[in-house]
Amino acid sequence: MLTDRQDAGRRLARQLEHHRGTDAVVLGLPRGGVVVAAEVARHLALPLDVIVVRKLGVPWQPEVAMGAIGEGGARVLDRALMARAGITEAQLAAVERREAESLAIRLERLRRGRRGEDLTGRTAIVVDDGVATGATARAACSVARDRGAMWVVLAVPVAPPDTAVPEADELVCVETPSPFLAVGNHYRSFPQTEDHEVTELLDAAARGTAPPAP
Numbered sequence: 001m002l003t004d005r006q007d008a009g010r011r012l013a014r015q016l017e018h019h020r021g022t023d024a025v026v027l028g029l030p031r032g033g034v035v036v037a038a039e040v041a042r043h044l045a046l047p048l049d050v051i052v053v054r055k056l057g058v059p060w061q062p063e064v065a066m067g068a069i070g071e072g073g074a075r076v077l078d079r080a081l082m083a084r085a086g087i088t089e090a091q092l093a094a095v096e097r098r099e100a101e102s103l104a105i106r107l108e109r110l111r112r113g114r115r116g117e118d119l120t121g122r123t124a125i126v127v128d129d130g131v132a133t134g135a136t137a138r139a140a141c142s143v144a145r146d147r148g149a150m151w152v153v154l155a156v157p158v159a160p161p162d163t164a165v166p167e168a169d170e171l172v173c174v175e176t177p178s179p180f181l182a183v184g185n186h187y188r189s190f191p192q193t194e195d196h197e198v199t200e201l202l203d204a205a206a207r208g209t210a211p212p213a214p
Contacts, residue, residue: 004189008157009039024123027051031193033128048205054099068139120148130183131159141167
C-alpha cells in the first residue's frame with residue numbers, strides 16, 4: 001500500500017536510480033502523475049516536463065477507454081474493444097475531435113507558453129500515478145517517441161501484474177498487486193490533483209527550484 005503520491009514518487013525514484021546523472025527527462029501525466037513525477041525528478045536531479053494525453057471513452061460509457069490520443073498526433077486504439085462494442089468510425093471521430101480540443105486547452109493551460117523539453121536522442125521517463133487499462137500510458141509513450149526520445153521508460157508506482165506496454169522500451173513498477181483494484185485503492189491517500197498544483201510544480205522546475213519536500 002502506497003501512502004500518497006509523494007511517497008510513490010520517492011519509492012519509484014529508488015528504482016530509477018540508474019538514470020541519475022544521465023540526459024533523461026521526467027515527463028508527468030496530468031494531473032496526479034505530475035505529482036509523482038516531480039518527486040522522481042527532484043530525487044534524481046532531472047528536468048521535469050508534462051506530457052498530455054486524453055482518453056477516448058466509449059460514447060455511452062466514457063469511463064471505458066477505447067483508446068487515447070496525445071500531443072503531436074499520437075493515437076492508440078483498442079480495435080478489439082471497438083469491434084465488440086460496435087463503435088463506428090463516425091462515433092470514434094466525434095469522440096476524438098472533442099478530446100483533441102480538450103487536449104489543446106489543457107496543454108496550453110499547463111505549459112503556459114513554455115516549450116516542452118527537447119527529447120531528441122534522450123531518455124524519456126514517462127510517469128503516472130498508476131496504470132489501469134494502459135491506454136493513456138501507451139499514448140504517452142508514443143508521444144515521447146514522436147518527440148524524438150531514443151529510449152522510453154514507463155515508470156508507475158502500481159499496475160496490474162500482466163501490464164504490457166509495447167510502446168515503452170523499459171517498464172518500471174513499484175507494486176503489481178493481485179487482485180488489482182482501481183489505482184486509487186492502492187493508496188492510503190489519493191486526493192484529486194488540481195491544475196494549479198500541476199502548474200506550480202512545473203513552474204518550480206522551470207525556475208530550477210525544487211518544491212519543499214513533504
